[in-house]
Amino acid sequence: MSYFELKLNLITKTHKTAVVIIPPRSSWEPIQEIRKQHDQQIRRWMPHITLICPFRPPGQFQDLAHEFSQALAETKPFTITLQEFRLFDHGKEKYTLWLTPEPQEEIIRLQSLLQAVVPDCDEVSAFGSGFVPHLSVGQVKGQKRMQQLIGELQSRWQSMSFRVQEISLISRGDPPDDVFRVNEKVLMSFH
Numbered sequence: 001m002s003y004f005e006l007k008l009n010l011i012t013k014t015h016k017t018a019v020v021i022i023p024p025r026s027s028w029e030p031i032q033e034i035r036k037q038h039d040q041q042i043r044r045w046m047p048h049i050t051l052i053c054p055f056r057p058p059g060q061f062q063d064l065a066h067e068f069s070q071a072l073a074e075t076k077p078f079t080i081t082l083q084e085f086r087l088f089d090h091g092k093e094k095y096t097l098w099l100t101p102e103p104q105e106e107i108i109r110l111q112s113l114l115q116a117v118v119p120d121c122d123e124v125s126a127f128g129s130g131f132v133p134h135l136s137v138g139q140v141k142g143q144k145r146m147q148q149l150i151g152e153l154q155s156r157w158q159s160m161s162f163r164v165q166e167i168s169l170i171s172r173g174d175p176p177d178d179v180f181r182v183n184e185k186v187l188m189s190f191h
Contacts, residue, residue, distance in 0.1 A: 012056055012057055012060070013054040013055065013056060013120070013121060014054050014055065014056070014057055015053065015054045016054075016171055016172050016173070016174075016178075017053070017054065017055040017056060017057065017058060017061075017169070017170065017171045017172075018048075018050055018051075018052060018053035018054070018055050018169075018170050018171075018180070019050075019051045019052040019053070019055055019068075019114055019167055019168070019169055019170075020048040020049060020050050020051060020053075020167065020168050020170055021048060021049040021051065021101075021107070021110075021164055021167060021168070022046055022047065022048050022168050022182070023047050023048075023082075023135075023162050024162050024163075027047075027160050027162050028046075028047055030157070030158070030160065031047045031082075031099070031135070031137065032047065034137045034138060034153060035047070035137050035138060037138070038097065038137060038138025038139065038140065038149070039136065039137060039138040039139065040138075040139055041136075043179065044172065044178055044179055044180060045136075045180055046170075046180060047135060048135065048168075048170075049101055049107065049133055049134065049135050050124055050134075051107075051110065051111045051114055051115075051124070051167060052111070052114055052115060052118065052121045052124060053121075053123065053124060054121065054123060055118070055121055055169070056118065056121070057171075058169075058171045058183055061169045061171075061183050061184045062184065064117065064118070064169065064184075065169060065184040065185075065186050067117045068114055068117055068167065068169075068186045069186050069187075071113045071114065071116065071117050072110070072113060072114075072167075072186060072188055072189065073189055074189060075109075075110060075113065075188050075189055076188060076189055077163050077164060077165040077188045078106045078163070078164055079161055079162065079163050079164070080101040080102060080103070080106070080107065080161065080162065080164055081101070081102050081159055081160070081161040082099040082100070082101055082102075082135060082159065082160050082161075083099075083100070083102060083157075083159040084099070084100045084102075084154070085097055085098070085099060085100075085137070085150050085153050085154050085157065086098055086099075086100050086134070087140075087146060087150065088134075093141055093142050093143050093146075094139070094140075094141055095139065095140045095141075095146045096136055096138070096139055096140075097136070097137050097138045097139070097140060097146075097149065097150065097153070098134035098135055098136045098137060099134070099135045099137060100133070100134065101133050101134070101135060104133050106164070107133040107164075108130075108131055108133065110164075110167070111124070111125070111131050111133070112125075112131075114167070137153075164188070165187060165188055166185045166186060166187045166188060167185070167186050167188075168182045168184070168185050168186075169182070169183050169184040169185075169186070170182050170183060171183050
């Protein structure tokens with residue numbers, strides 16, 4: 001990729017698109033029950049694990065879906081389990097609560113393969129800790145409230161597993177049409 005092509009791609013990244021893993025709709029209910037109470041973004045985002053965000057404009061999705069399909073040619077579907085709640089500490093007693101998808105190694109490998117196709121879309125892996133697979137369920141203020149809430153959620157949570165068989169390329173419009181929708185899906189290899 002030339003410098004000009006790379007610069008053009010940097011300009012065309014947008015927070016209105018992403019590449020994600022979406023759990024099967026049959027597993028949404030317990031996740032959404034938590035999100036209804038604690039997640040300010042429940043209207044905008046479906047339950048998901050972000051792999052790439054920001055991403056490219058929807059006009060590039062069809063070509064990128066084809067490139068992703070080639071990159072994932074040797075990647076077989078795998079099962080993950082959502083069992084444990086964790087948090088990101090944003091400072092000033094602001095936290096994001098999330099479920100940890102285990103085992104993380106397969107998701108990290110998947111994200112790495114996808115990012116190799118769009119190397120400039122590296123924001124989720126640019127943190128000091130690198131890419132951390134997670135399914136966000138809410139935001140909380142105050143350390144005491146966070147500790148209480150994480151304990152309550154963990155004590156009631158029943159571990160769930162699902163098979164990751166595809167990735168989704170999603171996009172949203174401007175308000176009031178700012179709800180993410182699936183535009184393209186890329187299936188993993190079943191060979």
